[in-house]
Amino acid sequence: MNDHVLVVEDEIQLATLTEDYLKASGFQTSALYEGLSVVEWVKTHSPDLILLDSMLPGKDGVEICKEIRQFSQVPIIMVTAKIDEIDRLLGLEIGSDDYICKPCSLREVVARVKAVLRRHALVPENLIQSAESNSEPDIILQLDKTRYKAKLRGRELDLTAVEFAMLDILSASPGRVYSRGQLMEAIYRDNRIVSERTIDSHIKKLRKKFTEVQPDYELIHSVYGAGYKLEY
Structure with missing residues (x-):
């Protein structure tokens, strides 16, 4: 190194x-x-x-x-x-x-x-791409970590800083299931006290913003008894 x-x-x-x-x-x-x-x-x-x-x-x-x-x-x-x-x-x-x-x-x-x-x-360009192998990849989700901005299918999402941080974590490992506790620990590093319902609330708001761009497409999935994952 x-x-x-x-x-x-x-x-x-x-x-x-x-x-x-x-x-x-x-x-x-x-x-x-x-x-x-x-x-x-x-x-x-x-x-x-x-x-x-x-x-x-x-x-x-x-x-x-x-x-x-x-x-x-x-x-x-x-x-x-x-x-x-x-x-x-x-x-x-x-x-x-x-x-x-x-x-x-x-x-x-x-x-x-x-x-x-x-x-x-x-992820040198901060791009999350679909798994389809086309000559021109279909970019589903694009994250700009220098400006805390995200685009879904080319349309900019109006995210809060916490929502962006959560999306950043989930998109880093598509398919990986994160518990509410893991998401809380990763996002609230100042050890502030939050409940699991807070994570659920942020997920709900993210899903709503995704739906406004693409109504019939689910990006964040619930895993019963375990947590959440991002999957295409």
Whole structure:
């Protein structure tokens, strides 16, 4: 593994520890400790992934992320100590690929880095295609993870950030059944308390929006006693 991870963190000791964990897992690393130099550094060095703290001296991580998205689709994981900032980080305008809440285990950080890189490697254009082998594939579902937008049969869906996150998870492994608990854990990473009915409500809203585009086509299926899966 030779992926190069840029760690942007103003707490130098934490940045150093994060680099140590990443290096132990085979990554190359670099670190920056303030926000003003990040954009130019990324343009010059082209890292494979950025761990970006949301609160930095000089320029905050959210603004940095927006600027980087103007010229690069490099995976970005935002790191925040502010629970009330999570909805903002998941907003359509940010363009981050994932977020981590402080305090967090550095092993979890490494696992998230690996997961995001793996996802980008498997779906480089963020396209979910039908299984039919035509000369021009019939694209059923298209996800743009940099803008949190989705299209079904070419028509844009009006999704909330949570609905997009749920669709992203389900579409990553078509046919795989996810329990309500797994969906809750994947979507609400800030450990907020939600009920299984909340997941059911989001699924219901997703299905309604799918039906508005294609009335006779079921994309998300219920598996009795188990959960939900996305299948064409």
